[in-house]
Amino acid sequence: MSLVYNDDERMLAEAARGFLQQNASPAVLRGLRDTRDADGFSRELWREMAALGWAGMLVPEEFGGLGFAHTGAGILCEQAGRRLAASPLFATAILGATLIREAGSQAQKQALLPAIAAGRRLCALAVDESARHDPSGIALLAHADGDAFRLSGEKILVLDGHVADTLVVAARSRGAPGETHGISLFLVEAGSAGVAIERTVMVDSRNAAIVRFCDARGELLGALHQGWNALERTLDIGRICLAAEMLGVAGEALARTVDYLRQRKQFGRAIGEFQALQHRAAQLFCELELARSAVLRALRAIDEPDTALAPFASLAKVKAGDTAMLAVNEAVQLHGGIGMTDEFEIGFFMKRAGALRQIFGDSYYHTDRYAALNGY
Amino acid sequence: MSNLDEFRSETRAWLEQNCPASMRGAAASGTESCWGGRKWVFASEEQRLWLERMAARGWTAPQWPRAHGGGGLDKAEAKILGEELARLQARAPLESFGISMLGPALLRYGSEEQKQRFLPPIVRGEIRWCQGYSEPNAGSDLAGLQTRAEDRGDHFLVNGQKVWTSYADQADWIFCLVRTDVEAPKHAGISFLLFDMETPGVSTRPIRLISGNSPFCETFFDNVRVPKENLVGELNKGWDIAKYLLTHEREMISGLFGVGAPGQAAPAGIAVQRIGLRDGRLADAGLRHDLARHSIDAEAFRLTLGRVQDEAKAGVGTGAASSLLKYYGTELNKKRQELLMAIHGADGLGWEGERFAEGFVPRSWLRSKGNSIEGGTSEIQLNIIARRILGLPG
Numbered sequence: 185m186s187l188v189y190n191d192d193e194r195m196l197a198e199a200a201r202g203f204l205q206q207n208a209s210p211a212v213l214r215g216l217r218d219t220r221d222a223d224g225f226s227r228e229l230w231r232e233m234a235a236l237g238w239a240g241m242l243v244p245e246e247f248g249g250l251g252f253a254h255t256g257a258g259i260l261c262e263q264a265g266r267r268l269a270a271s272p273l274f275a276t277a278i279l280g281a282t283l284i285r286e287a288g289s290q291a292q293k294q295a296l297l298p299a300i301a302a303g304r305r306l307c308a309l310a311v312d313e314s315a316r317h318d319p320s321g322i323a324l325l326a327h328a329d330g331d332a333f334r335l336s337g338e339k340i341l342v343l344d345g346h347v348a349d350t351l352v353v354a355a356r357s358r359g360a361p362g363e364t365h366g367i368s369l370f371l372v373e374a375g376s377a378g379v380a381i382e383r384t385v386m387v388d389s390r391n392a393a394i395v396r397f398c399d400a401r402g403e404l405l406g407a408l409h410q411g412w413n414a415l416e417r418t419l420d421i422g423r424i425c426l427a428a429e430m431l432g433v434a435g436e437a438l439a440r441t442v443d444y445l446r447q448r449k450q451f452g453r454a455i456g457e458f459q460a461l462q463h464r465a466a467q468l469f470c471e472l473e474l475a476r477s478a479v480l481r482a483l484r485a486i487d488e489p490d491t492a493l494a495p496f497a498s499l500a501k502v503k504a505g506d507t508a509m510l511a512v513n514e515a516v517q518l519h520g521g522i523g524m525t526d527e528f529e530i531g532f533f534m535k536r537a538g539a540l541r542q543i544f545g546d547s548y549y550h551t552d553r554y555a556a557l558n559g560y
Numbered sequence: 561m562s563n564l565d566e567f568r569s570e571t572r573a574w575l576e577q578n579c580p581a582s583m584r585g586a587a588a589s590g591t592e593s594c595w596g597g598r599k600w601v602f603a604s605e606e607q608r609l610w611l612e613r614m615a616a617r618g619w620t621a622p623q624w625p626r627a628h629g630g631g632g633l634d635k636a637e638a639k640i641l642g643e644e645l646a647r648l649q650a651r652a653p654l655e656s657f658g659i660s661m662l663g664p665a666l667l668r669y670g671s672e673e674q675k676q677r678f679l680p681p682i683v684r685g686e687i688r689w690c691q692g693y694s695e696p697n698a699g700s701d702l703a704g705l706q707t708r709a710e711d712r713g714d715h716f717l718v719n720g721q722k723v724w725t726s727y728a729d730q731a732d733w734i735f736c737l738v739r740t741d742v743e744a745p746k747h748a749g750i751s752f753l754l755f756d757m758e759t760p761g762v763s764t765r766p767i768r769l770i771s772g773n774s775p776f777c778e779t780f781f782d783n784v785r786v787p788k789e790n791l792v793g794e795l796n797k798g799w800d801i802a803k804y805l806l807t808h809e810r811e812m813i814s815g816l817f818g819v820g821a822p823g824q825a826a827p828a829g830i831a832v833q834r835i836g837l838r839d840g841r842l843a844d845a846g847l848r849h850d851l852a853r854h855s856i857d858a859e860a861f862r863l864t865l866g867r868v869q870d871e872a873k874a875g876v877g878t879g880a881a882s883s884l885l886k887y888y889g890t891e892l893n894k895k896r897q898e899l900l901m902a903i904h905g906a907d908g909l910g911w912e913g914e915r916f917a918e919g920f921v922p923r924s925w926l927r928s929k930g931n932s933i934e935g936g937t938s939e940i941q942l943n944i945i946a947r948r949i950l951g952l953p954g
Contacts, residue, residue: 186870187863187866187867187870188867188870188871188874188876188877442950442951442952445952446951446952446953453953454953456952456953456954457952457953457954459943459954461952462942462943462946462947462950462952462954463939463942463943463946465946465950465952466941466942466943466945466946466949466950467942469884469945469949469950470884470887470888470945473864473884474857474860474861474863474864474888475860476864476867477860477863477864477866477867478856478859478860478863480863480867481863498856499856499859499860502853502856503856503857503860548849551849551852551853551856552848552849552852554852554855554856555828555841555842555848555849555851555852555855556840556841558828558852558855559828559832560828560831560832560837560841560842560848560851560852
């Protein structure tokens with residue numbers, strides 16, 4: 185099992201890099217932010233991504249998707265990270281598609297996946313309720329009401345919450361917070377009665393919302409009380425893709441920093457001649473190489489049928505998360521005063537890394553989980 | 561059956577016949593390595609036999625040309641031999657700087673006469689070599705070395721001192737960097753010389769480390785006469801040979817001391833044994849966090865080791881990957897030793913006696929501090945990464 189890209193993967197990376205180089209950038213993100221764009225992303229860009237097949241990359245071919253190996257999804261996420269590209273790729277093409285594929289009935293998959301693959305239906309996964317990630321602590325209640333369910337409670341950090349057509353909600357149908365048994369999954373139409381969506385402006389100018397449910401109608405996705413396995417697997421796939429995006433953010437931050445070190449002159453020479461700065465850049469390079477290995481391994485692990493995914497997901501999220509934070513911290517510091525200005529672009533990378541670090545468990549969460557999974 | 565399959569089955573059969581029981585499997589793991597050389601006293605008849613048999617096939621140096629005593633194997637065959645040896649957990653028949661360092665340099669830079677003369681005794685383990693590079697005033701700045709070799713017509717006259725010469729007091733011959741031109745810029749006045757450690761004027765003194773005894777020595781040269789034909793490559797072009805060897809040494813050290821090294825028990829396992837669990841979790845939350853964080857880095861490092869090897873095979877990847885591996889592997893190992901000291905607590909302070917395993921824990925901790933210094937300091941490795949990979953100026 186090689187951690188070197190094969191020819192198909194290399195071609196996909198080049199194509200993705202080229203496309204996103206043209207169509208996404210920190211400048212585009214700045215525009216979405218400053219105009220307070222209602223969608224928070226370009227619908228036109230999403231249409232083009234869908235035309236390339238990206239919306240359906242994880243949707244099986246029988247439902248109109250491309251059925252990529254997950255390494256492909258990681259490749260797209262990394263390239264999106266380099267350009268700080270805002271799009272529904274993560275929430276819809278990765279989280280939504282995965283959870284519906286993992287837990288849905290044939291009828292549900294048929295109803296939703298083709299539209300997702302075509303870029304016509306957007307999803308948002310509603311899982312977090314507390315500020316620090318704690319998925320087994322889910323408390324939002326779901327109680328049976330005839331052949332459907334009624335959901336009541338509040339979800340936070342719902343990525344793409346305010347643009348989603350379909351909310352996929354993890355709720356508690358039995359038991360107490362802290363128990364993984366008793367968590368169920370539901371499909372909730374965004375416009376339905378009892379659903380109040382409040383868009384939140386976040387540090388990284390990306391889409392997130394608070395969603396309040398008040399006896400909102402939900403359609404059961406998967407077996408009652410038994411949603412945890414599909415949820416955790418989806419979260420792990422999400423974590424690994426976030427780690428891939430962090431590789432892109434970190435890699436671009438390092439590249440811009442090295443360029444700056446070579447160009448910026450003080451004391452009659454390029455500051456890149458100073459050994460202290462050379463060492464910091466070199467150390468960051470080493471961390472990035474290790475993070476890359478961890479992320480690549482984790483992406484491959486998703487498609488290995490007998491491999492426990494959780495340890496790889498935590499490995500990737502910790503290593504990529506810490507590395508991305510180091511990269512953006514070094515980037516701002518080594519750019520000096522200009523790095524602190526909003527006008528300069530490097531700050532956007534720090535903001536995105538700060539958010540990515542937090543989503544679906546930070547390094548504290550995943551280091552602890554890694555230890556627990558390894559028996560200590 | 562393909563040629564390679566035939567080779568494998570023949571190799572397997574030969575090893576089964578010829579690898580003595582005490583040189584394989586668990587029995588072998590406790591035994592000492594064989595370094596050979598004129599002074600060597602074999603630990604057992606089996607150790608001697610194993611060396612003799614493997615050397616006769618040239619399998620102490622499997623990929624060297626047959627003409628010079630080597631096994632003449634190609635990469636694929638050498639890989640198979642390695643796998644078959646590993647299958648038996650056979651210990652290496654010979655540890656040798658001659659094989660790992662000098663041999664490749666001679667094959668690349670030596671004259672035919674030198675190859676004929678020096679390589680076969682290396683293969684047979686008859687001559688043991690040491691490396692004369694660093695000096696008290698030439699460590700990181702190795703090219704600043706001052707050991708002088710004056711041209712005296714039919715010989716060189718060598719005066720000076722080397723330091724950190726591993727096993728100099730056990731070795732038969734030395735490969736030595738000397739200054740043959742004091743006027744030229746420092747890199748352009750260095751030559752690569754071979755000579756017998758028994759030559760009058762050569763003496764050694766062992767160096768004790770903060771961790772206790774070590775194989776390192778100081779080596780002194782007092783009017784040592786070295787025949788002209790012992791010059792390897794061109795006069796004053798020895799720096800090229802030195803550089804070639806240093807990369808090999810770097811890779812060797814990553815393998816030995818880096819976290820990829822075989823036989824390293826995970827500190828977390830030791831912690832669970834010594835400290836215990838509470839409600840299924842290690843009963844020290846802070847230490848648990850540090851152990852897990854280190855374990856994550858160690859696994860990412862192991863994956864990177866594999867990836868670098870895969871990239872090299874595929875002909876892609878950064879140059880100077882050996883600097884990354886050496887730097888990161890040694891720093892990780894130091895961190896590991898710090899964690900082991902924490903885990904052992906007061907038991908990690910004992911220096912002597914059976915109760916403290918003769919100070920194995922603190923001695924390992926102290927010895928690990930040298931890993932980031934020897935074979936090119938971490939700071940030098942970072943310089944190399946910064947300049948060669950990131951293209952920073954200087």
